[in-house]
Amino acid sequence: MSAPLLQTSGLTIRFGGVTAVDQVDFTLREAELRCLIGPNGAGKSTFFKLLTGQLPPTEGHVHLRGQDISGARPHEIARQGVGIKTQVPNVFNALSVQENLWIAARHKHTPTFATELTDKILTQLRLTGIANKEVGQLAHGQRQWVEIGTVLAGEPELILLDEPAAGMTHEEVERTAELILEINKSRALIVVEHDMQFIKMIARTVTVLHQGAVLIEDDVARVLEDARVRDVYLGKGLAA
Amino acid sequence: MQILTGMKGALIGSVIAAAAIIAAPFYVDLFQIMQLTVFAAMAVLALSLGFIWGYGGILCFGQTSFFGLGAYAYAVSAINFGDSTPAILLAILVPVVFAALLGYFMIYGGISDVYLGVITLTVSLILFNLVNSTAGDFYKIGEARLGGFNGIPGVPTFNLPGNPGYILTPEQAWMVTGIALILVYLGLRVLIASSFGRIIIAIRENETRAALLGYDPRIYKLITFMIGGAIAGFAGALYVNWGAFVSPTIFALGLSAQIIIWVIIGGRGTLIGPVIGCLLLQWMVTEIGAQQALDANFILGAILIIFVLLVPKGIAPTLRDLALSRLGRGETAPPEARVKVKT
Structure with missing residues (x-):
């Protein structure tokens, strides 16, 4: 090592x-x-x-x-x-906050586990309240959080x-x-x-x-x- | 959860539609049954574009390439085999292989959206000219003469699987076509609700983000394109079964444009939208054709302009938005409804 x-x-x-x-x-x-x-x-x-x-x-x-x-x-x-949050938020605008994170989590995990992991990160980032909101309608600061959540859901090192x-x-x-x-x-x-x-x-x-x-x-x-x-x-x- | 309730609705709707399809021959005369059969075959074609454009974000301007290849593959193999079952399979297989090759070079070559539209349109016109110039005895595949601009007449229609002697009656052919439409619709619904479906929607929304999460957008787009080719090819077989005839006009520009209009008017990003748009406009064009005062293409153009200006989302999404706001639901609609297609 x-x-x-x-x-x-x-x-x-x-x-x-x-x-x-x-x-x-x-x-x-x-x-x-x-x-x-x-x-x-x-x-x-x-x-x-x-x-x-x-x-x-x-x-x-x-x-x-x-x-x-x-x-x-x-x-x-x-x-x-390697996971990245880009300068201009790269998110899936027409999808909900939950779906954004789920897509990221799904790459490594089964659908069920991806849902669990998504819930965990939503709680950690205090995004549960807006989980079903469409990301395209959120304010810039919130979109940043969604993107950070998406990066975390991909579990990069x-x-x-x-x-x-x-x-x-x-x-x-x-x-x-x-x-x-x-x-x-x-x-x-x-x-x-x-x-x-x-x-x-x-x-x-x-x-x-x-x-x-x-x-x-x-x-x-x-x-x-x-x-x-x-x-x-x-x-x-x-x-x- | 929204997906599940949505699926339940789709299933109930499909059962009702299937019952209506089976009952129709008892209430409607043969001429109208024949009309409905070709409408349903075209609706399958509309679904193929509705899927790859509305969900995959791929605007294929030459969806008739796969439709026509499917139709010719069916005609040629049905004549040679004298049995429709393997012919239907080839009508799906040939366009899929063609879509795989064409899609590979476009998608892995990094062709941008607009050029993809131009290339697919050009390919359909090349196929039109190619098949058009196959008149004469020299151009035949096995027993089947391609016939150039005259096309191939007298193509055997569908028979019972495993029993080439039993040819379906027009009423039975109608039921097969109608049920096929429902099955393709339901199959796509299931596909879109699956992980694969979620991922292709995500790629449509933001290809960079999908790649940065580890998804290779190219393979997902290629598979989407191939599924579109398979469905369009199947629609081609249904179409030939209706008329027992195929000619190069199947590749022509007019049809390519019409499919796109069906999808725009019915509503991109839904599956029921393209079906509604297709049935409605075909019915209208037929009605207009029955009188002499107005030209059908003129009306079609006017409708397109009105929709693009006033109902840009199309019929199905607009109706759903209205229904949702009536119910006073602040939450977002199911993902199928939330679609912004790159044009």
Whole structure:
């Protein structure tokens, strides 16, 4: 069991002349919680798309427990135990909350067990009250929860959350933070977020992306004090 | 639970419809029985598109390809075997194989929805021209001459399974066609209520999300497309059984467009909708054809425009919404009703 849960080496994707993700070497241990921050356009969501097979890398590799998954299709990577909540909620709009979760649970389980698992997660996320509501009619914050529930129902071992707190009230943000820490008891997570208050609630190790490359990777307190991190967030150019 | 109560309703409705089908020959004259038979055969065809478009999200503009292939497969094998039972099986098998090949290249090739419509339409027109040009003695399969634009006349109609000497009477053929329609309808209802059905609806709603959960959307779409091909091919056999005749017009553009209109007017995302749309419009076209004042295609076009503008969901979903709001139920309708089809 020497191979880390997730490892990227020289991971790169170019769109025409733009290098959106540039030579990223990233390692995640089993059951680790990692926060990924960076200004708009730093390549965070693109990095997630590379990890989940939504985009094929131009160069470099992604290894999941030592197995090369670079260039695999999204459903193949999902079957290896990677689940993602995307930045723009990807949900089944015309289906109910319950059905959204059930479809996710059904992939690994029998229909009966999928129903039980769905009920459990609905309770955990306090979604039971809106279980029969059509997801397309819900508010953005609730749709985020439904998508998180859908990811959980798939029982992945690695969970990627792209801006899970966006569009949520302060109270909801706190609950999301609690939930992430609870999930982290048994599973590894990578969380992309802009909200620094939220990052402070959950983060231990933080990786900062800037212009597609890793700027710094360190303990949360040190990262937030780092002058370069402040500079890129304030939009100042980096002094070489 | 909603699925179960929905199924109960479908079963009760089907039993009543089956009773009416069996009773019909005692109350209706032979000419009308023949009319009803072709209506029912076409309703099976409407169901095939209603399923793949309404539930699978696949807009196949050339569903007549499978209908026509089924019809020709039936005609050719019925003439050669002199027995309708294996001919009906081939009428299903040939379109399924064709759908598997065509679907594989389109779906695994990542063709987008609009181009899928264009390609399927083009394929149906190619088949039309291909079969059209098979006149002459050279083009025959076994005993069966394809006959080009003249088609194949005198095709043996359905016989009792295992007894080619016993040919069904028109009344019996009507019952077989009507019951077949009900069975296809019920079979699709069961399929949609199954896990497979739930998953194809989910893929229609959001293919990316389904893939990120571990489902390969391609295989599900391909199987859906093949089921549509099988049902359309079966409808082709029912159609030939009605007229004992098949010609290349079965592949023509007019019919392809009509099937789509049936589904739009009856209601996408339901199964009863396409059946209602098909029966209603065929009946109307027949009635209009009986007089000289108005052109049937003109009326058909006008109805389509009115529906797209005023009743975009179609008859069945609109009626259900009305009934649900009368009952004052705030909860969502069964999944079949909640459909937003990509157009």
